[in-house]
Each structure stands twice: as structure tokens, then as C-alpha cells.
Amino acid sequence: MNNTKITSVPLLDLKAQYAQIKNEVEPVVKEVMESQYFILGPKVQEFEENAAKYCKAKYALGVSSGSDALIIALMALDIRPGDEVITTTYSFFATAGAIVRLNAKPVFVDIDPDTYNIDPAQIEKNITQKTKAIIPVHLYGQAADMEAILKIAKKHSFSVVEDAAQAMGSEYTGGKRAGSTGDIGCFSFFPSKNLGAFGDGGLVTTNDEKLYKKLVSLRNHGMDPKYYHKMIGGNFRLDALQAAVLNVKLKYLDGWTAGRQKNADYYDAGIKKRNLDKIVKTPVRVPGYRHIFNQYVLRVPERDKLVNYFKEKNIGCEIYYPVTFNSQECFAYLNCKKTDYPEAEKAAAEVIALPIYPELTDQQKNYVLDTIATYYL
Ligand SMILES: Cc1ncc(COP(=O)(O)O)c(C=O)c1O
Numbered sequence: 001m002n003n004t005k006i007t008s009v010p011l012l013d014l015k016a017q018y019a020q021i022k023n024e025v026e027p028v029v030k031e032v033m034e035s036q037y038f039i040l041g042p043k044v045q046e047f048e049e050n051a052a053k054y055c056k057a058k059y060a061l062g063v064s065s066g067s068d069a070l071i072i073a074l075m076a077l078d079i080r081p082g083d084e085v086i087t088t089t090y091s092f093f094a095t096a097g098a099i100v101r102l103n104a105k106p107v108f109v110d111i112d113p114d115t116y117n118i119d120p121a122q123i124e125k126n127i128t129q130k131t132k133a134i135i136p137v138h139l140y141g142q143a144a145d146m147e148a149i150l151k152i153a154k155k156h157s158f159s160v161v162e163d164a165a166q167a168m169g170s171e172y173t174g175g176k177r178a179g180s181t182g183d184i185g186c187f188s189f190f191p192s193k194n195l196g197a198f199g200d201g202g203l204v205t206t207n208d209e210k211l212y213k214k215l216v217s218l219r220n221h222g223m224d225p226k227y228y229h230k231m232i233g234g235n236f237r238l239d240a241l242q243a244a245v246l247n248v249k250l251k252y253l254d255g256w257t258a259g260r261q262k263n264a265d266y267y268d269a270g271i272k273k274r275n276l277d278k279i280v281k282t283p284v285r286v287p288g289y290r291h292i293f294n295q296y297v298l299r300v301p302e303r304d305k306l307v308n309y310f311k312e313k314n315i316g317c318e319i320y321y322p323v324t325f326n327s328q329e330c331f332a333y334l335n336c337k338k339t340d341y342p343e344a345e346k347a348a349a350e351v352i353a354l355p356i357y358p359e360l361t362d363q364q365k366n367y368v369l370d371t372i373a374t375y376y377l
Contacts, residue, residue, distance in 0.1 A: 004363070006361075006363045006364055006366075006367040007314060007367075008313075008314030008315065009314070009315050009316060009355050009360070009364045009367055009368055010316045010355060011316025011317060011318055011353075011355050012192055012316070012355065012357050013357055013359060014191060014192075014196070016357070016359035017256070017357070017358075017359060020252070021248055021249065021252065024248045025244075025245055025248050025249075028043075028244040028245070028247070028248055029241060029244060029245065031244065032240050032241050032244050033241075035240075037240055038239055038240050038241065039237060039239060039240065040062075040237055040238075040239075040240070041240050042240075043240040043241075043243040043244045043247065044062045044237075044238055044239075044240055044243040046243070046247055047062055047238075047243040047244075047246050047247045047250070048060045048061060048062055048203075048243075050247060050250050051187075051203055051205075051246075051250065052205065054168070054169065054250060054253070055168070055169075055177050055178075055179050055180055055185065055187075055203075055205045056176070056177040056180045057177075057179060057180040057185060057205035057206065057207055058206070058207040058208075058209075058212075059205065059206050059207070059209070059212040060203055060204070060205045061203065061204050061205075061212065061215050061216060061219060062201065062202075062203055062237070062238030062242075062243055063201075063202045063203060063204055063219060063236045063237070063238055064200060064201070064202060064235070064236050064237060064238060065188060065189075065190070065200040065201065065202045066094060066163075066165040066186060066187060066188025066189070066190060066202040067094040067097065067098065067188075067202070068202055068234075068236045069165075069186035069187060069188070069202040069203060069204045070094055070095065070098035070135070070161065070163060070186045071098045071101055071102070071234075071236075072204060072215060072218050072219060072233070072234075072236050073098075073161045073183075073184040073186055073204055073215075074098055074099065074102050074104070074133065074161065075102065075218050075233065076184065076211055076214045076215050076218055077132070077133055077159045077161065077183065077184070077211075078132075079099075079102050079104050079132055079133060080102070080103075080104070080132075081102070081103035081104065082103070082104070082105065082130065083102075083104040083105070083130055083131075083132040083133075084104065084105045084106075084107050084128060084130040084131045084132065085099045085104050085105070085106055085107065085131075085132060085133045085134065085135060086107045086109060086123060086126055086127070086131060086133070086134040086135070087099065087106055087107070087108065087109070087118070087134065087135040087136075087137070087163075087325075088108070088109060088111055088117065088118040088135075088136065088137050088139070088144075088325075088344075089108035089109060089110060089111065089324045089325045089326045089336075089341050089344045090111045090116060090137075090139070090321065090324055090325070090344040090347060090348070091137040091139060091163065091321070091325070092165070092320070092321065093325075093328075094163075094165070095135055095137055095163050095325075096108075096325045096328075096331070098135075099135070104132070105130070105334075106325065106331070106334070107126050107131070108324075108325050108326045108334075108336060108341065109122050109123055109126055110122055110340065110341045110342065110343050110344050111343050111344045111347065112145075112343070113343045113346070113347070114284035115139070115142055115144070115145075115284060115286060116139045116140065116297070116347055116351075117136065117137065117138065117139050117142070117143075117144035117145065118136050118137070118144055118145075118149070119343070120144075120145045120148035120149055120152065123149070123152050124152060124156075127152075127156050127158075131156065131158050132158055132159065133158050133159040133160065133161055134149060134152075134153055134158060134159075134160055134161070135160075135161045135162070135163050136149050136160070136162060136163065136182075137163040137165075137166075138162065138163065138164050138166060138167035138170050138178045139166060139320075140166060140283070140291075140293070140294055140295040140296075140297055140320070140353075141166050141167050141170050141194070141260075141291055141292035141293050141294035141295065142167070142170060142283075142285070142286065142289060142291040142292075143167060143170050143171065143172040143178050143286075143289055145172075145286075146162075146172050146176065146181055146182070147172070147173060150181060150182070159182075159183045159184075160181075160182035160183050161182060161183060161184050161185075161186060162178060162179050162181075162182040162184070162185040162186065163186050164178040164179035164185050164186060164187050165186060165187060165188035165190075165193070165202075166188070166193065166294040166295065167179070167187075167292060167294065168187050168193065168194055168195050168253065168292070169194065169253060169254065169257055169290070169292050170289070170290055170291065170292045171289060171290035172286075172288070172289050172290075173288045173289070174288075175290075179205045180205060180207070183206065183208065183211065184204055184205065184206050184211060184215070185203075185204065185205040185206070186202065186203070186204055187202055187203040187204075187205070188201075188202050189201035189202060189203070189242065189246060192294075193294060194253060194256060194257055194260065194292055194294050195246065195249055195250060195253050196249070197242040197245055197246055198241070198242065198245050199241075199242060200242075201238050201239075201242040201243075201246065202238070203238075214231075217230075217231060217233060218231060218233035218234070218236065219233060219234075219236040219237055220233060220235070220236075220237060221233045221234060221235065255358075256358045257292045257293070257358075258358075259357075259358025259359070260292065260293040260294075260296075260356050260357070260358050261291070261292070261293055262358075263293070263296070263356050263357075263358065263360050263365060264283065264291070264293045264296050264356065266362070266365050267282065267296060267354065267356075267365060267368075267369065268282045268283075270365065270366070270369040271298075271369065271372070274369060274370075274372075274373040274377070275377070276369075276372060276373060276376060276377070279300070279301065279376050280298045280299065280300045280301075280372065280376070281298065281299035281300075282298060283296060283297055283298075293356055295320055295353045295356065296353060296354050296356035297320065297351050297352065297353045297354075298351070298352050298353075298354065299347070299350045299351055300350060300351075300352055300372075301350070303319075303349060303350050303351070303352055305375075306352060306372070306375055307319070307352060309371070309375050310352075310371065313367075313371045315354075315355070315367070315368055315371055316355055317352050317353060317354060317355075318352075318353045319348075319351060319352060319353070320351065320353050321348060322348055323348060324341055324344040324345055324348050326338065326340070326341045326344070327341075327345070327348075354368055355368065
């Protein structure tokens, strides 16, 4: 095996992960099937208790996806048509989509070029009388500057919804966990996340009992008690099969994250060793933060040509994300100026995510690194 010549590396290999946990997952899935108890119930509750502890939050509530986590969070905070919600211009579409789905106005802010997260220095100039909330995103698994963001939100009295979809277990200064210090934290269990379900799933976290109760009700059509509706919610429920799988996987999460961090160190060192560090920029890690490397993202010259070269060499890679929110066609009505977002526009042209999943072998990482070296040197 060790001498096998590597000729391809996938971006993600979930089968390798499944092989490790198959013996534990299959019985719990069978248990749910035999119970025929599919909607919410004890498996979901057990997962919520474990997830709350893991996220260092008082309450956690399983929901149908990370996208729905964001929507239900904004609903719980009473975001209404015409309200303004500040967010980064550089994230997965769901972050901005949730705001618009509630008929609120997204106000996009440029990013810090090192972390790719919202630049706190540019938030205040975007605040108006209509600002009701901010959604910082902990992109790629490294927390945004929450200390600065929470300070601004407190000063101007608006809510903070953390988009921690890519950041379960990520920490900022003082070991504070992503999703535990804003009003509501939102997580995704899309299969490619560090903690991935066997389908769609998500989580909201909060320390506020009133918000928690509201989220519980909104998750099930705003029903409280049964068939009586004080609010309009939706079907935002996590199902028991997903919760059963997630309960098993959660025990492995720190180990898998450590594997990703080790791979990131290996890439960083390998890039330096091959004298590529003057050409490509490795991820900047904020001191005192815990980066969980949902993605390992390089900044490279001639990015699209490198992507084509990777394709020739059978290396999986992805661009997170090729288009900033301010440049999306569906947001043309906001009349954003590209020149207001120079850092995000630059990132969109230069970033490339490498395979970083924990089961990668050294040979596979070397194949990726050697391919980059052959391309540039
Ligand atoms: C930053 C961010 N926000 C929101 C989401 C939405 O999560 P989901 O795919 O579970 O709906 C994702 C998932 O890719 C994400 O990366």
C-alpha cells in the first residue's frame, strides 16, 4: 500500500470515514427503523443535549439544515420586511439568502484579506436606523473577530446570528466556541462538514431561554400547544435517523478535526519546503483561535489554470467562492459597487481549496504538493 503510486486524490472521501464507524452506525440506524419513530423524539433530544455541551451553549435545537438554521434564527429575532441585516459579502449563498427570504435587506461588508471573514473595521459605517442584526460567518472553520463584532452589536443594540455552518468546535480567544456567544448560532451537517449527517441537517444554539422556546415552537409551525398557533413557523425539524447518525459521529469529531489540523500543518510545511511560500499564500491562523479546517484554502496566482492542471492530475479541488454576494446577479437590485469590496473580489479570483479530509495519507498530500510545485516551479 505504502509503495502504491498515487495518481489521484479526491476532494473528499466519505467512504473512508464510513468504514471507521460503520459498525457503530448501522445498529443505531436499525434501532430507529425498528422503533418507527422518525420525527424528533429521543434520538434528536439526545443529540441536542450532546451538541449543546460540545458547542458550550446552554441550548441546542436540531433543525432541517444549515440554511434553515439561519432562517429560523432570523424569524426568532423578529426580522421583518425592510429591516437591514449586515453580513459578509463572501460566504456560501445561504447566509445572504436567509436574509432575503425574510424580505429583509442584506447589507454586505468586505472581508479581512487574511482570514476571509467580515472586516470588523468596516461594519460601523454600514449601520443605519434600520439595522436589526449582523451575521458574521466563521468561514472555512476559523472564527470571525467575535470580540469586535459583539462590541459593535452591543453598542448599537442589534442582534448577532453566528453562521457557524463550517465551524463546529472552532474557537476564538479564551476558548469561546463558535456559535456560543452571539444571540443564536447556526450550524450545518451537510455531509462535507467536519460533522456531517447522512443527508441534510442543522442546529441552532442559544443561551437565551426565551429565544430557545421560540425556536422550539418555530421549528414546528409555531405550534404551541398542538394545533394552536401564536406564530407562523415552518417544518424545520431534524429527523431521528440523522440525529442517531450524528450522535455516533459527534464522538469522533475532535479526532477528525485533529486529523484536518495535522493535514493543514503538513501542507503548510510542504509548501515551505518546496519554496512555494513566495508564490502561494497558506491560510493565516489567528493566534489563540482554534481553526477546525473545514476547508484548507490557498491564495494562488493564475488560479483557474491551476484548477485545470489539478483536473489533468485527478486532484479534487473547489473554489469557495467564485462570486461575491455583491456581484451576484440576483442582488443586482441592491446596486452594490464592486469597488466597495476589493478584498472579497480579489479573494474570489485567487482562492482554491485543497483536499483536507482527515483520512488523507502523506502520499496523497505529497502528490498534491508536488503537483503544485510542478505547476509553478
Ligand atoms: C457558511 C455556510 N452557511 C450556510 C450553509 C448552509 O447549510 P446547509 O447546506 O446545511 O443548508 C453552509 C453550507 O454549505 C455554509 O457553508
